[in-house]
Amino acid sequence: MSERIRLHIFLLLIMIFPIVDIFNGVFISYGSNIPLGTAYRIFFIAYILYGVLAKGMKQTDDYVLLLITLFSLTIICIFQAFFFATGFNLLVEEMSYVIRFSLCLLIPFFAKQFGAALSVKRLSKLTIVLDVFLIGGLIVPYVLGLGNNTYDDAAGFKGFYFATNDIAYAFLIMLFFVGWFLIQQHKPIVPASLLLILYFLNMYCLLILGTKSGLLTGVLYSFYLIGYFLFRYRSDSLHEQFFVFEFLLGLLLFLLMKGKEFLLTSLSSVIARFTYFRTLYQDDWPRLLLSSRNVYLRDAAANFSQAPKNQLIFWFGSGFENRWNWYGRKGGLIEMDFFDMFFSYGIIGTIILVAVVVHFLRVAVYQGSNKFCVFLLIFTVIYSFLVGHVFFSALSATVFGFMCMFIQVIKEEQI
Known part of the structure; x- marks a missing residue:
């Protein structure tokens, strides 16, 4: 897959997020437990990581900040799970907050790796x-x-x-x-x-x-x-x-x-x-x-x-x-x-x-x-x-x- 196509897919995934959230809200409103929004963002984050690794990662200052953020918050969540004895299911739910927060850094991080084309x-x-x-x-x-x-x-x-x-x-x-x-x-x-x-x-x-x-x-x-x-x-x-x-x-x-x-x-x-x-x-x-x-x-x-x-x-x-x-x-x-x-x-x-x-x-x-x-x-x-x-x-x-x-x-x- 060429860099141009990877960038187009990235922009397309951003463009459709309101539609995904709307349908996710429809499912929730009518009592259906289809985690469309969660599935979309997990796929989006996975695609960002794939796109960056496939291109060859530039180790910039935002790269260091992203690593520190993900590592620190993940360790904190694991520590809390052991300290409060809350179990694996609650740890997964807690990690969802880390995933949401990581979008603040992952989207501009991907864009910086492909900055010349934007x-x-x-x-x-x-x-x-x-x-x-x-x-x-x-x-x-x-x-x-x-x-x-x-x-x-x-x-x-x-x-x-x-x-x-x-x-x-x-x-x-x-x-x-x-x-x-x-x-x-x-x-x-x-x-x-x-x-x-x-x-x-x-x-x-x-x-x-x-x-x-x-x-x-x-x-x-x-x-x-x-x-x-x-x-x-x-x-x-x-x-x-x-x-x-x-x-x-x-x-x-x-x-x-x-x-x-x-x-x-x-x-x-x-x-x-x-x-x-x-x-x-x-x-x-x-x-x-x-x-x-x-x-x-x-x-x-x-x-x-x-x-x-x-x-x-x-x-x-x-x-x-x-x-x-x-x-x-x-x-x-x-x-x-x-x-x-x-x-x-x-x-x-x-x-x-x-x-x-x-x-x-x-x-x-x-x-x-x-x-x-x-x-x-x-x-x-x-x-x-x-x-x-x-x-x-x-x-x-x-x-x-x-x-x-x-x-x-x-x-x-x-x-």
Whole structure:
């Protein structure tokens, strides 16, 4: 198999992951125990390893980081299995978190091995296809009245995706890329009309998902784009000038003609849910804004302080599965990735997570900082810290790995 074919298969496997996750959600929703998502990612990781070994591995800095990460987290999981006497089945379940996390490194690692054949233009087209699949996977079930809701029959529609916050992260990253493509219209990669349609559809998906973080971020980013085109965008041709006019006029007409009715209808369930929890939490704003994550964090800290031999747990953690089995919702899962990493894999795991983030930040600022790349990474850190479901969710870890691959290619072309 030639290198070109291996790369095409790799990009194809990335492109189809939303479809795989949708069908995986369909099987789960209708009570079928077909582990389609797990099988796909095991095959994907196996293919990455095969592709790299067949080409001849370059021992770069990310190669060393990948080896340290996989070795350390695997040893921690084995140590936990013996220390807590949890058995082989629980060890396999715990290793699934390591597999998901490894996608953050494996995808950009493969891309770096084949870096000469990748380009911003090529990955931009792949991003558009990914976005179309992600949007279709939410909007089509919504229109057909199928799928699941996060809270009840009226709030937080997530279709056949597994969790709300990880798919919200995916839509936000796609929204940022579409906005960046719009800004790059002086050297157009994708037609502006298609980008505008995708931008509005991404915002619509964030609206029906109904997450506070997703809606707030989407609105703030939209205001940034409007401000950018009004005050900072400078075009060299009448065509580009007309594009700016179209963008702003289209947005204004949408808000005037459909905005009020559309927003009130779509936001009614979100507002009702916000009002319900505000009453339930008795105006406890930190708990309301963090969706009780501050409470789960307090419970997790209490669990840790009461655990026997917590000096060892400080270094190696207790494991995701163990924590959930022991404590459930009272600190068994905080949904804040950095804290979940610490309580699950100890200070060693936390250092690994920080090292991964720092590695890609270093890539983004190497030989001249790229503001868009730095923004993507800083947003991811903030989102994972406050909202979670980035590094240990299969879907969002795949999106993060794809994003880091794109950052690498942007920087290589910039340099």
